[in-house]
Amino acid sequence: MKNLYIVGAGGCGREILNTILDIHAIQGPRWNIRGFLDDTDDPLKDKPCDYGVVGSIVDYRPEADDLLVMGIADPAAKRRLGAMLAGRGAVFETIIHPYTALGRHNSIGTGSVLFAGFSMTVNVTLGRFVTIIGSGLGHDVTIEDFATISGACNIMGKVTVEEEVFIGGNVAVAPGTTIGSRAYVCMGSMVMKDVQPGTKVMGNPAREIG
Structure with missing residues (x-):
């Protein structure tokens, strides 16, 4: 089972986590959910969430069993971060x-x-x-x-x-x-x-x- 990281712990990222948890509840587990990658200061403060921030986007280096999900709604940020992470060999789900x-x-x-x-x-x-x-x-x-x-x-x-x-x-x-x-x-x-x-x-x- 692949490890799954969500890029961005803002509102869109947390909504995507909810979608992933729905998939697991309805269809059975498909990924090993690791948590969020985020570069902002304490993005989950005062926000109950099933998973936490496990690392930064800028420091992330993909491993063989990793998959990423783009959890950011801003189109320009999606392009910029997607290109940066793909350039390091990241694979997006x-x-x-x-x-x-x-x-x-x-x-x-x-x-x-x-x-x-x-x-x-x-x-x-x-x-x-x-x-x-x-x-x-x-x-x-x-x-x-x-x-x-x-x-x-x-x-x-x-x-x-x-x-x-x-x-x-x-x-x-x-x-x-x-x-x-x-x-x-x-x-x-x-x-x-x-x-x-x-x-x-x-x-x-x-x-x-x-």
């Missing part, structure tokens, strides 16, 4: 909660995390290190590397979400639109047209605010 609907003829990139309540239909492509929390994807959707999609989002058919996009909770994205790389979509927005790369949008309909 893909985590899929048992209570997901994975559809047919879809692909899921290495290092992605799909939380409970996630669903996708057909011909969906998820890139590497994609994080999706309980949202739905329609047909022919593409989510590129390092994107994060928060809870209760509805992404319609033929949408493209480019690299390093962050989408807040309760966002709806109209069919056929493209959200450009490194864009940020604020929670509760309704995206009716393309979002330009590197911009921040909010509202119904979503408009650029930065």
